[in-house]
Every structure is written in structure tokens, then in C-alpha cells.
Amino acid sequence: MSLPPGTLFLLAAALLFAIGAHGLVTCRHLLRKVLALNVATTGVFLLLVTLGRSGTAVDPVPHAMVLTGIVVALSTTAVALGLIVRLQRQRP
Amino acid sequence: MHPVEMLFDALLLLSMVVLAWQGVHARNLFRAVVSFMMFGLLTAVAWVRLEAPDIALAEAALGAGLTGALLLATLGRLDQGGRATRLRTTFMRFSLPWMALGLAGTTLLLAVTLALPAPGLDEAVLRAMPAAGVDSPVTAVLLNFRAWDTLLEIAVMLLAVVALWSLGQDVLASTPRLPAPALPALVRLLFPLFLLSTFYLLWRGGHGPGGAFPAGALLAAGLVLALLAGARVPERMTGAPLRCALAAGLLAFLMVAVGVMADRGVFFAYPPQHAPILIAMVEIAAGLSIGVMLTALFLGGEPTDVEGGPS
Numbered sequence A: 001m002s003l004p005p006g007t008l009f010l011l012a013a014a015l016l017f018a019i020g021a022h023g024l025v026t027c028r029h030l031l032r033k034v035l036a037l038n039v040a041t042t043g044v045f046l047l048l049v050t051l052g053r054s055g056t057a058v059d060p061v062p063h064a065m066v067l068t069g070i071v072v073a074l075s076t077t078a079v080a081l082g083l084i085v086r087l088q089r090q091r092p
Numbered sequence B: 001m002h003p004v005e006m007l008f009d010a011l012l013l014l015s016m017v018v019l020a021w022q023g024v025h026a027r028n029l030f031r032a033v034v035s036f037m038m039f040g041l042l043t044a045v046a047w048v049r050l051e052a053p054d055i056a057l058a059e060a061a062l063g064a065g066l067t068g069a070l071l072l073a074t075l076g077r078l079d080q081g082g083r084a085t086r087l088r089t090t091f092m093r094f095s096l097p098w099m100a101l102g103l104a105g106t107t108l109l110l111a112v113t114l115a116l117p118a119p120g121l122d123e124a125v126l127r128a129m130p131a132a133g134v135d136s137p138v139t140a141v142l143l144n145f146r147a148w149d150t151l152l153e154i155a156v157m158l159l160a161v162v163a164l165w166s167l168g169q170d171v172l173a174s175t176p177r178l179p180a181p182a183l184p185a186l187v188r189l190l191f192p193l194f195l196l197s198t199f200y201l202l203w204r205g206g207h208g209p210g211g212a213f214p215a216g217a218l219l220a221a222g223l224v225l226a227l228l229a230g231a232r233v234p235e236r237m238t239g240a241p242l243r244c245a246l247a248a249g250l251l252a253f254l255m256v257a258v259g260v261m262a263d264r265g266v267f268f269a270y271p272p273q274h275a276p277i278l279i280a281m282v283e284i285a286a287g288l289s290i291g292v293m294l295t296a297l298f299l300g301g302e303p304t305d306v307e308g309g310p311s
Helices: A009-025 A032-050 A060-090 B003-025 B029-049 B052-077 B091-114 B122-131 B139-144 B147-165 B181-203 B213-230 B240-259 B274-300
Strands: none
Touching: A009 A032, A009 B091, A009 B240, A032 A060, A032 B003, A032 B029, A032 B052, A060 B052, A060 B122, A060 B139, A060 B147, A060 B274, B003 B029, B003 B274, B029 B052, B052 B213, B052 B274, B122 B139, B139 B147, B139 B213, B139 B274, B147 B240, B147 B274, B181 B213, B181 B274, B213 B274, B240 B274
């Protein structure tokens, strides 16, 4: 096999982002939109870390960025879910 | 690369893609959430394959564990009306152009990626490591070179907690206690281990995979498990002590950042001889605070006492 290292991970990252973006647009249910957003962010994280690995040594900067990103994604999810619950309580 | 490793990667990534699709489009919402949690677990394995143990630790505790608990708790609070309704589109007029655009974008991205110059910032980080005050490059980036990002990120988390508290009651106010006798006993056995692992990860953060984020995530996992087993936030803790614990990480971070300005007048410019102790202080405060903030995010509202009124 003469694939460059990380090609599989890059392809998976692109697919995950596509699934997430597609779901974010086409799903009606808000909880599904949150799930789709999380899938898309995972795709972005996967891309960042795979790119950081292409050099000779492992690049710690993308790792730190992704660690930060995971926590921010979780905070976003928590607030979004809180808003969804509140929204459904408001509707008759 | 060894063919077996390649096969393993291919299977792993294929299952991730399939689970991600199910996590978004499964017919039943409960099934979607469970698929998403499994997707999170497999992502943690992918991080290990990419030699990123710090991220794998955080992902396993947060991406699969805490996000899953959060989603399931939300599902319990929502009406079960979540059919898989989708926006109706005509394939030829809507989907086809976008798919073509997506494919072109991906191809372009792949081409750019493969043409990237190989060394990233790893050499710059390696050169700066002697002055960092810690041995682990990831911790050095998080708490020294790019400490500004981490400070803002902790501020974002605190903001999320404030936003949730302003939205309504906590999740425990609407869920009955579980009538399972085994879970509280198990949690009583496990909780000290959670605390021990948290402090181990905090201590280890200076020279290896670990640090404030995985430690905080583990602490939060322990606390959430205790809450699920019937433990409640004691009434005398819900006022000022809880608020202090939530804000401690951000305050300690800010105090250190402003304090070191006395030396050279630059925000976050640690004096090299004091860098290890300062970073350790920030790391412990941030780790514990992250744990408490994540638990507060799971609760989804200001903790209430047994009567159900805000305390």
C-alpha cells in the first residue's frame, strides 16, 4: 500500500464532518441537531490531530487545542440541551 | 505501516462513521443517543491510535461518559415525540449540487493537507521546553505557552454554568431516586478510587499524559455517579461554598496571570524559577474547578434542596 500515513483518518474526518453538517441542516428534532453538531466537531478534532502527526515528532499544539475544544463542545452541548428542555416546557 | 494495523484502523474508522450516521438518523431517539455514546468510546480508541493519550482520557470521560449522561438525562425530561422527521428535499435539485460541492471541497482539502510542510510547531515547542517549568509538552502548551486560551476556556465553562442556572431547576428535582440498593454501595466503594485517580492525574500532568482536563473529567464522572446513586448536594454547601468551588479555577488562574506581571509586566510571563510551583497551583485549582463545573453542567440548573425550592 502506498497511501500516505493518516489518509484513512483524514477521510474519516471529512466523512464525519459531512454527516454532522448534513444532519444539522436536515434534521427537524433539536436533540438530533445537537448530536449532529457533536459529530461534526469530532470530525474537526480528528482532522487537527491527524495533521499534527504528519511531521517527524508529535505536535503538542493541536493536542492542546483539541483538549480545549472537547471541553468547550461539552459546555455548548449542555447549554443547548438546557435550552431545548426549557423550550419544550414553554410550548403548550 | 503494518497491514494488520491498517486493517484495524480501517475497521475502527468505518464503525465510527456508521455509528455517527446512526447517532444522527436512527429512528428512535434513545437508540440515536446510545449510538452516539458508542461513537464517543470508539473515538477515544482512535485518539490512542493517533498517539494522543491526553485526548483519549478526556474523550472517554467527557465525550462518551458525561455527554452520554447529559443526553440521557435530557431525553428523560423531554416528551417522547422524537420521530425521525427530516426536511423533505428533492434529490436532484437540492442534494446533488451540495454533494458535488462537498466532494470537491474534501478533495481540495485533502490535496492541501498532503502538500502541507511537514514540521508544525513541534520544534518551536521543543526549543521552548526548558523554560516551561513542566516536562509534558501538552501541559506546557496548555498552561504556559497558550495559557491565555485555557483561561478563556475556563471562563466559557463558567459562563455555560451561569447560563444553565438562569434557565431553571436542576435535573434531580424532576427525577425520582433509583430504588437500586446495589448502586449506592458500589459508589461508596468506588468514589475514593475516583478521588485517588483524580489526584494521580493532576500530579502526573507535569511530566506525562494527564493534567487538569482529564483529572477534572474523572472527578466529574465520580460526582455524577454519586448523584445518580442518590447522593444529594448538602444544603449548607449549595450557597457560597459551591459558588466558590465553581469560580476557584478561573480566579486562581487570573490571580497567577496578574501576579506574575509584578516581575516582568507581561500577562502570563511566569518567572522561570517559579514556573513549576505556579503551574502546579493553577493546575490543581483548575482541575478541581473543572470537575465541579462539569458536574454543574450535568445538573443543568441550580441545585435545589429536598423540598424542591431554590435554596
